[in-house]
Amino acid sequence: MHSDFQAAIDSEFGAIADLVRLHARHTPGHAALADAQHTLDYRALDALMDRIAASLQRDGLQPGDAIAVCATSSVNYAAVFLGALRAGVAVAPLAPGSTPASLARMISDADARILFSDASAAEVIGPAQPGGIARVALDGSQVGGAFDAWLAPAGAQPRPVAAQPSWPFNIIYSSGTTGEPKGIVQGHGMRWAHVQRGARYEYDSRTVTLLSTPLYSNTTLVVFFPTIAFGGCVVLMPKFDALGYLQLAEKHRVTHTMLVPVQYQRLMAHPRFDAHDLSSYKFKFSTSAPFNAALKADVLKRWPGGLIEFYGMTEGGGTCILEAHLNPTKLHTVGQPAQGSDIRLIDEEGNELSRDDPDAAGEVVGHSAGMMTGYHRQPEKTREAEWFDAAGKRFIRTGDVGRFDADGFLTLFDRKKDMIISGGFNIYPSDLEGVVRGHAAVADVAVVGVPSEQWGETPVAFVVRREGDTTTEAALLQWTNDQLGKTQRLARLSFIDELPRSAIGKVLKRELRERDAG
Template sequence: MSSPDITLGGWFSGRAARSPRRPALTFEGTTWTFGELLERIDRLAAALRASGVKHGDRVAFIGFNQPASLETWVACSRLGAIYVPLNFRLAGPELAFIIEDAGIHTVVAGSAQMAGIDAIREQVNVRHYIGVDEGAQRPEGWASYEKLITANGRLDSPDVVRPEELSVIMYTSGTTGTPKGVMLSHENLWWSDIALLSWIDISADDVTLAFSPLFHIAGLNFMIGITWMRGGHVVLHRSFDAQATLDDIQKYRIKTLFGVPAMFIAISQLPGFADADLSTVRMAVCGGAPAPEPLLRIFADRGIGVLQGYGLTETAPAAIFLVAEYALSKLGAAGQPPLYIEAKLMDGTREVTAPFERGEILLKGPNITTGYWNRPEATAAAFDPGGWFHTGDVGQYDDDGIISIVDRVKDMVISGGENVYPAEVENVLFGHPAVSEAAVIGLPDEKWGEAVTAVVALHPGATLTLAELREFANESLARYKLPQKLFVVDELPRNPTGKVLKFQLRDDLSTE
């Protein structure tokens, strides 16, 4: 008996065969059924094959969220090629580094990104360039994406692809150094979806709103993957816009969505939030960083339990998830690992089992990367001899065995010999009525070693002093955790996935 085809191209074509007339994707007013989308994917795959893309070659996409990014991903799978999504906000030298490191054969680019790629052409060894037609004139040397799809027939024979072969190489954001390419196989992606479906109730009638960047693993393979697997409908936004999100939740009767805390904060602060019809939203998942408890309560007051999800690029992204039954009783917790994934907490060489003790989160499962592209040393450092993956994140159990994410190991502040976890302090500071968003970092201090430093953005017209902030936080925090310094900024620096760039804050403020 042959094994089922669990590769991306295999299961997507299987879903399209079973649900050809069901809506699969809506983008800027146009909707494609599963059958129509698969036809475009197979025509693109035929065009890529005709241009020389072979099994194992790497194909990159750079651009805002758009159907072409998802079509290219699945088309690569049909050929046994490897998809490499690029962060369009990276500078030219950073993109050139990734393109050369990955050995990219073909670049597919959105209209706004073609000029940036042209600027680094002499630095890279790319064989073929394809530009997505969006009304802009294509520079010389770029093939037309739509013309390739129109001119080619459907792929006559998809390559035979094994589940253990790579589907995606996704480069980390590089916030702490040179980007590393995380290798994700087809079975990594499949088991992430299956693990999530063991926790999450997704149906064929679900409509999910996708606005997180598709060069991020949660944007690419979280709600989109599991929704399509069940035959549901994806509404895709070009980028995140709080007002457009609120509008389309009502227009398309959205049932599920995923975002990072900064996105949910922006939605909650819209003037129309209180009166918007959010009655269809059954599940809102927040990930990427710990969500402040006051934010979760804002949505809970609207009848929406925002579930925390925890994952990494290396876990494709399933790792730990809070199921709906705990949405309000375990507000702010990350949850438990779903089926097929194991988690444990380690303090050095000691496994942490007691409630509320802290330890680094280690993970094991079929969804976890085998390592980093061209980085054997980094791969070896990420796994212990037992095959457990070290996340670098600190967690703790509660009395029921539910895990909360406390902070990043590297973000911990050591002040006067005491460990201070910024996420705990940020959670309190966010509750101050003047604070719109907050980050806590450690800055060098002659007396304390590191000073607990609050960096905050304020609501329009609000003011705040360090004394006022300390007085407010003193009700909830031990004195050694109270901010010793305060910086007020217009906004916090974030990477495209919404994570605060704390290294940038430390670099910018350590000289002040």
């Protein structure tokens, strides 16, 4: 890396858009962004970011204003995100799979001045969308005015903007799996903290990162921005499929990737997985959903390079990191608190529990330099998400229940809201899922609590059978309950073709509860 880049990355705070400028100066012809149709080198990316920033300023947007992007991942999408940052404009990346009403609420909540979109979002951009907002189509479709026509002329230069750590960088809307999405405001300082840990994972100008999770997810952005900041190349895959992913990985000699556990599951199960040359990989990352220990072990055995699991929240507040390749006996955990992360446990009343007590299981709370400012326009929700220690230090509540072992590794039991209270006993669905998963017939499983007149709540399992298996629901239910304690036994077990999941792999347990009630 060149010396002025090293000085910049070592600074207490910096702007990612400024690092792109440095790379454009020193390695102008190096690829920065690629999708199936286009590749941009750093010279072209830097120039396009200038045109985008100048266009936003021409349209009257000031630092702290927001735009919305509702589209599939593409070179233009990534360039718009980065160009907005150069103008000090926050980005609200939104899911094309939203409902029209939900999309309209998020656009309104973010105060977005312009909506950038593509054909994938055509169905949700309807009459429910707030009027008066300018629409720009990133792909030449009819969802808005042409991107090329909106852009300022080639060579346009924006007014210089010096971003501040407290300025909003992006507004990430929660998946809404538990209710109405909340806008999580992340500052430039939080993103800079993510970038600065990049050297630990060998990001540099030779990095090639393959991303198949969407750009509206924080899961993707925690790998996207370090890759760009260190002058590497991001290859964007708009829609994941296992064989297509393996082919791209081999073609581009990929070094880094972010995948959610269900994607690892599908890749490792693909009959042609071992036929592909994946020897270029340095690090593979995962986050967002529970990662089964046996699956981690399979990845370590058959896929070159390190495996890193991040545990944390989009809201920030602290991260645990499991370097699985260095800790093969700790695959059932989510690792140890990252440097600069203060992770603690609290009980139902908000009292702090001792991490040294092997029986102390409580809600996980965390503090770090990377913390959300708050939920956009929802101060009461922000207060609910916060916990303060006796000295007044601010922590973010995760809603997860966990316990530390003697080596300081955190084991998670479940989401607090997913815990089932049956007849006064606490039942963790993950415990039951672990038992069910032990049967050879089971490819995937989720356990949820449903209302019960007799017990208050009772556990129900939804199971995806392995292809070709003939085990019956009754036989699997009997087998499972024979291994469970009396208070844990499943009331019902149903086969299902596929578990409902969000775009980043979280099981939508609310949908399963509704399915059972229906």
